Amino acid sequence: xxxxxxxxxxxxxxxxxxxxxxxxxxxxxxxxxxxxxxxxxxxxxxxxxxxxxxxxxxxxxxxxxxxxxxxxxxxxxxxxxxxxxxxxxxxxxxxxxxxxxxxxxxxxxxxxxxxxxxxxxxxxxxxxxxxxxxxxxxxxxxxxxxxxxxxxxxxxxxxxxxxxxxxxxxxxxxxxxxxxxxxxxxxxxxxxxxxxxxxxxxxxxxxxxxxxxxxxxxxxxxxxxxxxxxxxxxxxxxxxxxxxxxxxxxxxxxxxxxxxxxxxxxxxxxxxxxxxxxxxxxxxxxxxxxxxxxxxxxxxxxxxxxxxxxxxxxxxxxxxxxxxxxxxxxxxxxxxxxxxxxxxxxxxxxxxxxxxxxxxxxxxxxxxxxxxxxxxxxxxxxxxxxxxxxxxxxxxxxxxxxxxxxxxxxxxxxxxxxxxxxxxxxxxxxxxxxxxxxxxxxxxxxx
Ligand code: UDX
Numbered sequence: 001x002x003x004x005x006x007x008x009x010x011x012x013x014x015x016x017x018x019x020x021x022x023x024x025x026x027x028x029x030x031x032x033x034x035x036x037x038x039x040x041x042x043x044x045x046x047x048x049x050x051x052x053x054x055x056x057x058x059x060x061x062x063x064x065x066x067x068x069x070x071x072x073x074x075x076x077x078x079x080x081x082x083x084x085x086x087x088x089x090x091x092x093x094x095x096x097x098x099x100x101x102x103x104x105x106x107x108x109x110x111x112x113x114x115x116x117x118x119x120x121x122x123x124x125x126x127x128x129x130x131x132x133x134x135x136x137x138x139x140x141x142x143x144x145x146x147x148x149x150x151x152x153x154x155x156x157x158x159x160x161x162x163x164x165x166x167x168x169x170x171x172x173x174x175x176x177x178x179x180x181x182x183x184x185x186x187x188x189x190x191x192x193x194x195x196x197x198x199x200x201x202x203x204x205x206x207x208x209x210x211x212x213x214x215x216x217x218x219x220x221x222x223x224x225x226x227x228x229x230x231x232x233x234x235x236x237x238x239x240x241x242x243x244x245x246x247x248x249x250x251x252x253x254x255x256x257x258x259x260x261x262x263x264x265x266x267x268x269x270x271x272x273x274x275x276x277x278x279x280x281x282x283x284x285x286x287x288x289x290x291x292x293x294x295x296x297x298x299x300x301x302x303x304x305x306x307x308x309x310x311x312x313x314x315x316x317x318x319x320x321x322x323x324x325x326x327x328x329x330x331x332x333x334x335x336x337x338x339x340x341x342x343x344x345x346x347x348x349x350x351x352x353x354x355x356x357x358x359x360x361x362x363x364x365x366x367x368x369x370x371x372x373x374x375x376x377x378x379x380x381x382x383x384x385x386x387x388x389x390x391x392x393x394x395x396x397x398x399x400x401x402x403x404x405x406x407x408x409x410x411x412x413x414x415x416x417x418x419x420x421x422x423x424x425x426x427x428x429x430x431x432x433x434x435x436x437x438x439x440x441x442x443x444x445x446x447x
Pocket of ligand 1: 214218258
């Protein structure tokens, strides 16, 4: 295998995980960032994100001298054969991806480029951005050196990004020239993955098309779950039956309070914006977005149906991150649901194994952040499950039951079987699954 010299611009989760994994398989990687304090922390092997397995791989890469961190982006660009742009593309107010950081990176490359380079976009960017990057680099370098632009989108899931990278199902390589595509394919050889070579525009669209399709699967099963609630069917059984058809498959049919995170919400909005700009209509996508926004509020309706008014009620919220195994709260359902509970006058206590601090930055101190599941549910009038962390699901619910003022459990993630929770004495309400009357129990703490 040929070992390449790689510069990765941007040490967010995409840049950091990709760079670390490229070093792991034998390439020489320099990860760069303008954020000096972040680079200092990384040099001390302190990982700024919660990503299982990443710390070990970073330490290993640094020890073996294949992975370095720097703020000297110019030098890193000049020493590299291949440069990955992995900077953020946050959503602007119109829903469009903001390309300011991408443009900065491109201009930086153009200013210091000193020979032929392959410049790869990892950031999720609107179709047409590859051409813009070429233009920006060309302008800044006065077209003195030749270079190729490649679109190589990432498909990593937060919380299992290292696993996904080392076991990647496919890599999409969008390029104009086959020679440039061949270099990026060679770079990926150690991963033993399926390589799809496409045009730059197709590669850029594959990323959005994939994420929006997955978001659509989630909104679809959530709509089926809502229907199940009305018709007495069980969404788990329905999803299982659907998934047995290999054309549909079992994955991404887990009903609940909908998707959150840094990708699906942003990418669905961005594709909607792209569609409008292109003068096309995409009504399915509109419905996916709308369904997801409504889905979060259903747990509040369910809560009100059981408790009547929420004013003065003590509500325990378990899980703040948008999904387990991450401290990311970007667009997490908890950030929509908790303000609604507070608005309705509820007293909210919340717990998350790792994301409480991140949530506090957004929600402030109106919420009481608790150190454990036990402390959170004590004396509460109802408990809402918003993230299916193992620490939450595997708690001793028999014991927890007796410490709640009212054992009302609204499970936004369908974590348990209704029969089991009813057997423990819970008034257990989940998403799209029939209610099972609870077993009577006299165990309850005095209020
Ligand atoms: C996603 C894509 O999976 C990944 O390929 C892409 O690169 C980035 O976006 P990520 O946002 O990390 O990854 O999380 P993912 O595991 O896909 O879950 C996204 C959201 O959908 C979470 O809020 C999750 O709870 C929700 N979800 C997922 C469901 O509600 N039901 C499901 O069946 C699956």
